Amino acid sequence: MAPNHLLRNLLTESGWTGQKLANHTNDVGAEAGLRLRYDRTSIAHWLSGARPRPPVPELVAEAFTRCLGRRITTADAGLTPATAVAPPPSWRADIVTELRKLCRDGAAHRRTISGCVYSLAALSLPGWGDLATAGVTARPADHGGRLERADVDAAQTMLELFSAADLTFGGGYVRPALARYLQTTIAPWLRLDAAPAVRTDALITAAQLSYLCGFLCFDDELHGVAQRYYLIAARLSHDAGDALHYAISLRALSVQARMLGHRTQAVDLATTAARALPVHAPPLTRAFLTGQVAAAEAAAAEQHHAVTHLRAAEAYLERACDTTPPVGTYHPAALSHHHAAVHACLGDRGAAVSALTQSLRHRPEAERRARAITLARLAELHLDAGELDRACDAWSKFLDEYPYLRSQRAETALATLRSCLRPHTAYAPARSVTHKAAELYRARAA
Missing domain, CATH: 1.10.260 (434 Repressor (Amino-terminal Domain))
Incomplete structure (x- = not known):
């Protein structure tokens, strides 16, 4: 050698x-x-x-x-x-082929799809204005049928079902089914003839479903696969001429980058997303994106900008009167979660605890997974402050939610619980929670 x-x-x-x-x-x-x-x-x-x-x-x-x-x-x-070595992916590549391959490779059990590498280079995405002259990717038509309005309506209903199931039970339950639906139904539809308005709505719906599948992979901590779904959602949004959903896709990439510690990229993506929003974007979506700008800036130690954007997100949410969409959900519980993220990054643990407590108070009953992850984070903050009883109480409530979930983030939270409480097992409440966690772990592994 x-x-x-x-x-x-x-x-x-x-x-x-x-x-x-x-x-x-x-x-x-x-x-x-x-x-x-x-x-x-x-x-x-x-x-x-x-x-x-x-x-x-x-x-x-x-x-x-x-x-x-x-x-x-x-x-x-x-x-x-x-x-x-393959050339870097091109914006002009055939997105339908890319989607079908990703769904085929990304539909199996998480053990068989690990290894898809998360790439910082892939995050260098253009702003919406830079894409205005790029044009729409041409696709060979499949003349075996025609896409109708009823097909798109059906896909929207499926989007709502998949989204509701994810919120309540976690990505692990939903991801394989959604990936197969994208591969076997949605991707072939994108090659069918259709009226212009139907084709546009089909592309937007496909982008929303791809975004959701990306989030399910994110929830399962499959970050390379999640990133590829988010990028596909951005591409489909561009092909539809839809700046709003392009912005939402970039926001998702920003959330992922921040969670993985890539702070500069998270800020760049969040601000590019906010700038991409069209003038007619509803206040709810503006709050959704602006809250992420604040969280990303706080993680990057841009304190003044973070506080300013957090206040802007509050103002947008106060003005919102539109209904919550299946993609881009935002409400007072989500805003409070952004408050907690900003305050935690700024070193104000008390304010972060207060914000997470308020988030739990406002969290809709159906959003079990978000409630569980919030409880786990609240417990960690209590423990950091030396409040062992409060930490045990929050972790015990997390364990009440855990059996209903299939979410790698929940699995990671369970592992963190067991590790953090291990030095405190001489204390009866901590011992009780640790025992409960061990029983649930064994039941899940059986």
């Missing part, structure tokens, strides 16, 4: 040791649902010419991309032949 000089050059440029590269590779893998344990010995093997199996080369390339601030390919790292 020939030594991998390209990989060594990237290590030198980044200033990383072999162990540092191993750690970052493991971290990027965790975002893709992989549990990796690479160390400096593994890197030494790669430097000597060994090539790890996919998707590890993609993980290494993404780690260097984040560090160096430019796109690094697997070939740049010497981990695949140059001829094996």
Whole structure:
């Protein structure tokens, strides 16, 4: 085997040791649902010419991309032949083919679809104004049928059903069924002849369903797959000429980036999304996007801007009189959750606790998953403040909701609960909650 000089050059440029590269590779893998344990010995093997199996080369390339601030390919790292590297995805690529392939690969159990790499390079998306002259992607028509208004109405009903099921039971229950629906029904429809108004509404509905499938993957902590669904939703929104749903897709990418710690990208995406909103956008949607701008800015330590946008989100929500849509839901509980995120980032734990408590008070009964995740976060804040009894109470309520959910975020919250309470099991309330959590964990694993 020939030594991998390209990989060594990237290590030198980044200033990383072999162990540092191993750690970052493991971290990027965790975002893709992989549990990796690479160390400096593994890197030494790669430097000597060994090539790890996919998707590890993609993980290494993404780690260097984040560090160096430019796109690094697997070939740049010497981990695949140059001829094996696919060109970066083009905005002009056939979106129907891309959607069908993603749905086929992303419909199975989460263990079989982990490894799709989350990419910072993919977040360099244009503003809506920059897309105005890009035109709509042409698609070969399937002359075997015609798309009618009734078909689009049916798809909207399915969107509402999938969305309601997700809110109550979590993404794990809904994701495989929605992916198959997109693959077998929605994607083929996009090639059928249709009246212009019907085609536009079909594209918007397809974008909404893709967005929702992305969120289900996000809930299952499959971030690479989620990102690809969000990008498809943005593409479909563009093809429909719909700036509002393009903005909503960019907001979703901002939420994901913030949760993964990519703060600069989260702010850029959130502000680009807000600017993309058309003048006729309803106040509810403006609140939905502006609240995320505030949360992203708070995470990036832009305190003044965060507070200003949080107040703007409040004002927009006060003016909202439109009904809550299946995609882009926003209400007082969601606003309070944004308050909590901003205050937590600004170091005001008391205000964050108060906001989460208010969020729970306003949370609609059907939104079980959001209520559970909020309770888990509230418990962590109480524990950080040394309020063990309150933390145990919140975690106990979280455990009441947990059995109804199939959500990797809920699984992560359960693991955090067990880890945080382990040092406190001598205290009876903590011991009781820990025992309850262990029983639920065993029941889920059986």
